[in-house]
Amino acid sequence: MTELSGWGLFPQIDCRVVRARCEDDVRKAVLAAPLIARGNGRAYGDAALNPGQTLDMTGMDRMLSFKDGMLVAEAGVLLADIIHAFLPRGWFPLVTPGTKMVSLGGAIAADVHGKNHHVDGSFRSCVDWVELMGMDGEVSRVAPGDELFEWTLGGMGLTGVILRAQIRLRPVESSWIVQDSKALTSLTETIDAFEAAMDAPYSVAWIDCTDGPQHGHSILLLGRHARSEDLPADRPKFNLQRRGKIPVPFGMPLLFKGRALQLINSAYWRLKARRAGRALVDWDSYFYPLDGLANWNKLYGRNGFIQFQCVLPRDMAPDGLAKLMAAIAESKQGSVLSVLKRFGPQTSHFSFPMAGYTLAMDFPANERSLALMEQLDKITLAHGGRFYLAKDARMAQAVAKADPRAETFAAMRKETGLAARFASVQSERLGL
Incomplete structure (x- = not known):
């Protein structure tokens, strides 16, 4: 048995780990016992944990073919591998989450999103087909429009094992990003700025949730891939030099409490406000700022942390976000890493996004945070919102089932027999 956790280090569960290096290894595991496939372990909670059998797919990490921007690869390939292989050749992921250390299979299972969802949608928009091993060990190829494909994108590995x-x-002309940063002073001002920038290829905001919605200081970052004419004459088009990782001490929980947290957030906003404007930044810093911190998940201490991420529909978002921020400020808790993004519409059966706003925040894993997040759950549901399963580690089943799609997904899995073969701690907890 191996003690495993998600990226949040909460919960930590003893699991029997089986490692796959080829299709036959996967088949033996599927036919032996119920399981969940696991990529690089970047789901934050218990979505890739099964005490009976957790199938490690990191050994299936081969890129198989590439032509005219179309890449065929195994599920264990990391986005980092793809970037370092193809960015020097002028290609970049169409959709990428906030870390490049996620596996291809994990990106598909979670139907990850990035800073460009309002323009390009979620990961589904770049997937031509998926080869999936079912409960009988047989492999099927599914494509957009197929029912199984639509449930697999966002299905958290519960429709079969993603193989390839x-x-x-x-296509990109350089590895650089033209970034425009704006310092804003309230939630209303931030939403207005997002709406005015709907044609920006990328947009994301850091927002201070510790001082309530009347303040809600934020830094909005708009970006686009730099063209050749945007670069100084002495700037190489493609810079693939790896950033050195800043070591992070294990456990600094005092930084995430009350007044200390308010001071940190205030200082961060003032620093970024002074540097607002246009800049040419490297791809790694723009898309993956936290990848530059070694093991940043250990900042919250040995008990780990929990992320709360919800999305609210566009018409309900201003009021819903204001109430979320007010509840957080009143609790005297908060997050250094509070991120706001604008989503466009979504079509997959069980994916997280909807047209509106998503807010993501990290909290230390303790009883106060759990109580606060139950309050945030209620506010989210009252405003027609839903929650991101890739970040969930503690949601109650009743909260998950408030989304009618969850009942439909669970019924489909039961009717097809998938529920008896593919399961995780999360799927059992949420009744999926």
Whole structure:
């Protein structure tokens, strides 16, 4: 048995780990016992944990073919591998989450989103097909429009084991990003700025949730891939030099409490406000700022942390976000890492996004945080919102089932027999 956790280090569960290096290894595991596939372990909670059998897919990490931006690769390939292989050739992922250390299979299972969802949608938009091993050990290829494909994108590995996929990359002229940063002083001002920038290829905001919605200081970052003419004459088009990782001490929980947290957030906003404006930044810093911190998940101490991430529909978002921020400020808790993004519409059966705003925040894993998040759950549901399963580690089943899609997903899995073969701690907890 191996003690495993998600990226949040909460919960930590003893699991029997089986490692796969080829399709036959996967088949033996599938036919032996119920399981969940696991990629690089970047789901924050218990979505990739099964005490009976957790199937480690990191050994299936081969890129199989590439032509005209279309890449066929095994599920264990990391986005980092794809970037370092193809960015020097002028190609970049069409959709990427906030870390490049996620596996291809994990990106598909969670139907990850990035800073460009309002323009390009979620990961589904770049997937041409997926090869999936079912409960009988047989492999099927599913594509957009197929029922199984639509449930697999966002299905958290509960529709079968993802073996391979073909994805489309984006052509780029350089590895640099033209970034425009804006310092804003309230939630209303931030939402207005997002709405005015709907044509920006990328947009994301850090927002201070410790001082309530009347303040809600934020830093909005707009970006686009730099063209050749945007670069100084002495700037190489493609810079793939790896950033050195800043070591992070294990456990600094005092930084995430009350007045200390308010001071940190205030100082961060003032620093970034002084540097607001246009800048040419490297791809790694823009898309993956936290990847530059070694093991940043250990900042919250040995008990780990929990992320709360919800999305609210566009018409309900201003009021819902204001109430979320007010509840957080009143609790005297908060998050250094509070991120706001604008989503466009979503079509997959069980994916997280909807047209509106998503707010993500990290909290130390303790009883006060759990109580606060139950309050945030109620506010989210009252405003027609839903929650991101890739970040969930503690949601109650009744909260998950408030989304009618959850009952439909669970019924589909029961009727097809998938529920008896593919299961995780999360799926059992949420009744999926």
